[in-house]
Amino acid sequence: MSKTIFFTPGPSQLYPTVTKHIKLALKENIPSLSHRSSKYSAIQQEVCKNLRILLNIPDDYLMFVGGSATFFMEKIGQNLIEKNSFHFVNGAFSKKFMQICSKLGKNAQNFTVEEGKGFGIDKICIPQESELLAFTATETSTGVQLPQNFIYEIAKQNPKKLIALDVVSAIPYYQLDYKYIDAMFFSVQKGFGLPSGLGIAFCSPRAIEKSRSILDKGVSIGSYYGFPEVAKDAQNFQTPETPNVLDMYLLNKVIQDILAKGLDQIIQETESKAKSIYNFFEQSPNFKIFVNNQYYRSQTVIVIDYDKSKVLIDKLSKKGLILGTGYGNKKDSQFRIANFPAISKEKINLLLKEISQN
Numbered sequence: 001m002s003k004t005i006f007f008t009p010g011p012s013q014l015y016p017t018v019t020k021h022i023k024l025a026l027k028e029n030i031p032s033l034s035h036r037s038s039k040y041s042a043i044q045q046e047v048c049k050n051l052r053i054l055l056n057i058p059d060d061y062l063m064f065v066g067g068s069a070t071f072f073m074e075k076i077g078q079n080l081i082e083k084n085s086f087h088f089v090n091g092a093f094s095k096k097f098m099q100i101c102s103k104l105g106k107n108a109q110n111f112t113v114e115e116g117k118g119f120g121i122d123k124i125c126i127p128q129e130s131e132l133l134a135f136t137a138t139e140t141s142t143g144v145q146l147p148q149n150f151i152y153e154i155a156k157q158n159p160k161k162l163i164a165l166d167v168v169s170a171i172p173y174y175q176l177d178y179k180y181i182d183a184m185f186f187s188v189q190k191g192f193g194l195p196s197g198l199g200i201a202f203c204s205p206r207a208i209e210k211s212r213s214i215l216d217k218g219v220s221i222g223s224y225y226g227f228p229e230v231a232k233d234a235q236n237f238q239t240p241e242t243p244n245v246l247d248m249y250l251l252n253k254v255i256q257d258i259l260a261k262g263l264d265q266i267i268q269e270t271e272s273k274a275k276s277i278y279n280f281f282e283q284s285p286n287f288k289i290f291v292n293n294q295y296y297r298s299q300t301v302i303v304i305d306y307d308k309s310k311v312l313i314d315k316l317s318k319k320g321l322i323l324g325t326g327y328g329n330k331k332d333s334q335f336r337i338a339n340f341p342a343i344s345k346e347k348i349n350l351l352l353k354e355i356s357q358n
C-alpha cells in the first residue's frame, strides 16, 4: 500500500474502503456486467435509494447518471434553458458553468464577485427573463462555501425560476433542503473519494417539465441526453449510454459505508478538522487564509495564500503528502487542502505538523 496521502481537491484521497470494494468488484466481474442487465439496474436503484437517504432528496426527483459534473453543466444548459440563464460567479467552476451555457448559444448573464468573496443578497438584480439561476455550493477554486440560507432566499424570491446547484466538492458534508433545488449535480472524485469518471444529477419534476416544454417549442435540447427521454430510462434505473458500471458499484458501497458510520459523525469530524486547519493558519504569520470572511469559508476545501507555495508543495510531496496547488493563475501563490471524509483527523494533524516544521 502506498503511503502517499492526497490532500488535493479532486481527484482526491480514496475513501479508505475503496480498495477492498474494488477487489470484490473484480472478483464479482462487475466491470463486465451489461448495463442492460437487471443486476446493473439493481445497483443504480440502490445508489438512487441510498443517495436519497444520505442527502434527503425528495422522492419525486429523478436520478440521472453521466460522465462528470461538467457533462451535467452542459446537459442542464441544453435542457433547462430556452434563452436566458443567470449565474452566480465567484470562481473558476461557477464561471465554467456560465461559459458552457454561453457556448450553447444561451444568454448566460451573471453576477460576479471577486474571488474569495461571497454574495451580498441586497446588491443582486436578477432579470425578469432569467429561466434558471445557477449556484456553486463550494467554489473549489477559491474555498468559498455558499450559506444555504442565501440559496433559499433567492429561490423564495424567484419562485418561477429553476434553481441549479453544483454540489461537487460540498457533499456529503453540505446538507440542504432540496425542495428549493431543481437540478443538483456532482462528480464522485471529490467528497466521495472515488475514482473519477462518473457524474450524478437529481432533477425535480418541474425541471423535466421545463425540458419537455423547450422541446415542444422545437428548440434543440441536444441529441441523446434529452431529459424527457432520460427520465423514462431513469424510472427503470437505466441510462441512455453505457455508464461507468464499476464506479456506480463503488459509489453504492461507499455511500453505504458513510451511512453505516453516520452522516452526523462525518459532519462533526469535517467541522472539527476544518477548525484545526483554519486555527493553524490563523496563528501562522507566514500564511493567509484566502477567504477573509469566516461566514463564507468552506469546510471541505481550504485555500491558503502563500508566496512560496511551490517550494512547500514540492517539499511535502517528497514526504508523501500531496497538497493541491492554487487554481489557475494562483498556481504558485496559493495551495489548497481538501478536507473530505476520506482524510482522517490524524492525517490532517500530520500535515499541519509537517507544515509547521517547514
Ligand SMILES: *Cc1c(COP(=O)(O)O)cnc(C)c1O
Pocket (backbone or CB within 6 Å): 010, 068, 069, 070, 071, 093, 136, 138, 139, 140, 141, 166, 167, 168, 169, 187, 188, 190
Ligand atoms: C471539480 C469540479 C467540477 C468539475 O468536475 P468534473 O468531474 O471534472 O466534471 C465542477 N464543479 C466543481 C465545484 C468542482 O469542484
